[in-house]
Amino acid sequence: MNAAPLTDFSRLCVHTITTKPWPLAEAVKHYAAAGVKGITVWRQALEGLDPAAAGRMIREQGLTVVSLCRGGFFTAATAAGRREAVSDNLRCIELAAAVGAPHIVLVCGAVPGQPLAESRRQIAEGIAAIAPAAAAAGVRLAIEPLHPIYAADRSAINTISQARAICRQIASPWVGLALDVYHIWWDDALEQEIAACGREKSLFAFHVCDWKLTMLDPLNDRGLMGEGCIPLRQIRGWVEAAGFAGFHEVEIFSNLYWAGDQHAFLARIQEAYLGSV
Amino acid sequence: MNAAPLTDFSRLCVHTITTKPWPLAEAVKHYAAAGVKGITVWRQALEGLDPAAAGRMIREQGLTVVSLCRGGFFTAATAAGRREAVSDNLRCIELAAAVGAPHIVLVCGAVPGQPLAESRRQIAEGIAAIAPAAAAAGVRLAIEPLHPIYAADRSAINTISQARAICRQIASPWVGLALDVYHIWWDDALEQEIAACGREKSLFAFHVCDWKLTMLDPLNDRGLMGEGCIPLRQIRGWVEAAGFAGFHEVEIFSNLYWAGDQHAFLARIQEAYLGSV
Numbered sequence: 001m002n003a004a005p006l007t008d009f010s011r012l013c014v015h016t017i018t019t020k021p022w023p024l025a026e027a028v029k030h031y032a033a034a035g036v037k038g039i040t041v042w043r044q045a046l047e048g049l050d051p052a053a054a055g056r057m058i059r060e061q062g063l064t065v066v067s068l069c070r071g072g073f074f075t076a077a078t079a080a081g082r083r084e085a086v087s088d089n090l091r092c093i094e095l096a097a098a099v100g101a102p103h104i105v106l107v108c109g110a111v112p113g114q115p116l117a118e119s120r121r122q123i124a125e126g127i128a129a130i131a132p133a134a135a136a137a138g139v140r141l142a143i144e145p146l147h148p149i150y151a152a153d154r155s156a157i158n159t160i161s162q163a164r165a166i167c168r169q170i171a172s173p174w175v176g177l178a179l180d181v182y183h184i185w186w187d188d189a190l191e192q193e194i195a196a197c198g199r200e201k202s203l204f205a206f207h208v209c210d211w212k213l214t215m216l217d218p219l220n221d222r223g224l225m226g227e228g229c230i231p232l233r234q235i236r237g238w239v240e241a242a243g244f245a246g247f248h249e250v251e252i253f254s255n256l257y258w259a260g261d262q263h264a265f266l267a268r269i270q271e272a273y274l275g276s277v
Numbered sequence: 278m279n280a281a282p283l284t285d286f287s288r289l290c291v292h293t294i295t296t297k298p299w300p301l302a303e304a305v306k307h308y309a310a311a312g313v314k315g316i317t318v319w320r321q322a323l324e325g326l327d328p329a330a331a332g333r334m335i336r337e338q339g340l341t342v343v344s345l346c347r348g349g350f351f352t353a354a355t356a357a358g359r360r361e362a363v364s365d366n367l368r369c370i371e372l373a374a375a376v377g378a379p380h381i382v383l384v385c386g387a388v389p390g391q392p393l394a395e396s397r398r399q400i401a402e403g404i405a406a407i408a409p410a411a412a413a414a415g416v417r418l419a420i421e422p423l424h425p426i427y428a429a430d431r432s433a434i435n436t437i438s439q440a441r442a443i444c445r446q447i448a449s450p451w452v453g454l455a456l457d458v459y460h461i462w463w464d465d466a467l468e469q470e471i472a473a474c475g476r477e478k479s480l481f482a483f484h485v486c487d488w489k490l491t492m493l494d495p496l497n498d499r500g501l502m503g504e505g506c507i508p509l510r511q512i513r514g515w516v517e518a519a520g521f522a523g524f525h526e527v528e529i530f531s532n533l534y535w536a537g538d539q540h541a542f543l544a545r546i547q548e549a550y551l552g553s554v
Contacts, residue, residue: 112506116463120465148425148426148464152463152488153490188435188439211429213389229389229390
């Protein structure tokens with residue numbers, strides 16, 4: 001059953017990458033002025049800034065830091081590479097704690113040519129290695145299953161089912177999932193998988209955008225909600241039925257929208273949010 | 278475990294679409310001269326030809342007709358559209374029987390914006406509608422799961438698991454699967470799913486090509502075997518362990534290769550077949 005239409009922006013979160021041309025302070029100011037209540041901060045938006053001060057600045061504008069994007073990329077051909085990935089993720093956890101993000105999103109990684117089974121083993125090992133630090137810092141780790149189109153080089157975790165298996169293996173309340181409709185909408189078991197995340201208390205985050213029929217770029221041509229074929233309201237209904245009550249995060253990588261006026265884009269995001277999510 | 282390297286072309290089949298610039302008679306002549314033993318005929322290669330005569334011509338050159346590509350596209354927004362799809366598939370079965378193809382490959386269809394669950398229902402209904410005619414004609418129906426990247430507009434059947442569910446539902450020995458590495462390589466249950474096809478006697482066809490890391494076109498930039506990241510020899514090992522003893526069909530859609538010399542391309546296919554499949 002479809003969710004009821006949304007009527008306000010109290011649960012709307014925008015990812016800084018969505019309005020990439022805006023530096024963090026600009027994004028915060030404009031989101032706040034538009035009535036957006038949540039922000040997911042990408043690491044590159046924090047470069048050169050003091051993260052604790054950035055977090056205070058965000059909260060002072062009335063915004064909630066929903067998440068830090070992103071950690072992960074645990075796979076590497078060498079043990080040294082994998083150790084470096086763990087170190088980087090430990091720094092990411094510290095950064096999340098400093099900025100005040102309750103969780104970090106993990107894009108898990110894949111090494112072109114490396115067997116997927118080996119990448120999957122390395123990913124589980126990497127997450128297990130950082131889970132104690134995450135728990136100690138009070139930062140949750142949200143595994144984001146990525147669309148199979150990215151299996152070769154971005155993430156060998158391509159379904160909710162796979163991500164849940166890692167969660168069961170690690171068995172920490174600090175490890176769960178970030179569900180992005182772009183990556184999971186095609187899954188024929190989607191409703192049941194989302195319900196399972198609810199039962200397992202592992203549904204940490206919900207990202208929205210749309211899947212366009214004609215994609216000009218495999219990575220940076222995501223659609224605004226309503227521009228594509230994802231049944232957003234149905235999926236939100238399943239997510240809410242699973243007990244999720246967090247923010248709806250708008251994460252759009254788009255060469256097209258990044259090239260345009262960001263104020264106009266933010267207005268379109270808000271319109272699309274009410275009309276299609 | 279990887280399969281043993283191939284040492285000859287006795288099980289090599291090439292799809293006419295792979296060398297699209299060649300009309301059927303040219304393709305047959307050049308495949309035969311190169312020692313290729315199988316050919317999968319695309320419907321457009323038969324346009325304007327008498328299919329029975331084309332089948333005889335192929336066999337006289339010492340080639341086996343491995344398959345007819347392709348039927349399917351059962352989904353439509355209207356009942357009339359779905360009836361027309363069934364009619365078209367019945368014509369495809371007749372064509373396969375006339376040319377002497379033991380099976381037809383089904384690309385099942387999807388309607389942009391139509392819920393995937395509805396498309397899946399329509400697909401199962403369409404296949405059930407044509408299965409008796411297929412049995413009567415002695416032509417098998419091979420459902421090809423398509424990569425989730427095509428879920429919006431080409432096929433709502435995106436995993437082996439889904440295709441097997443339709444096979445179980447229809448429960449006809451004339452309905453099985455065509456497995457193309459391009460579509461299924463990312464599946465974390467791939468080995469088990471292939472084994473299940475073996476147990477269920479539903480593994481009808483095996484297609485090879487490769488998944489390139491940088492894709493210039495979402496449809497027509499497939500790689501030659503060895504150019505990408507698919508573990509071809511491992512997957513062939515699983516297919517053989519499942520009891521498959523048919524042809525290895527090279528199906529490559531490639532604007533790049535279509536634009537080049539087809540003799541040189543065929544030579545590269547044969548080299549890649551021995552080196553990478």
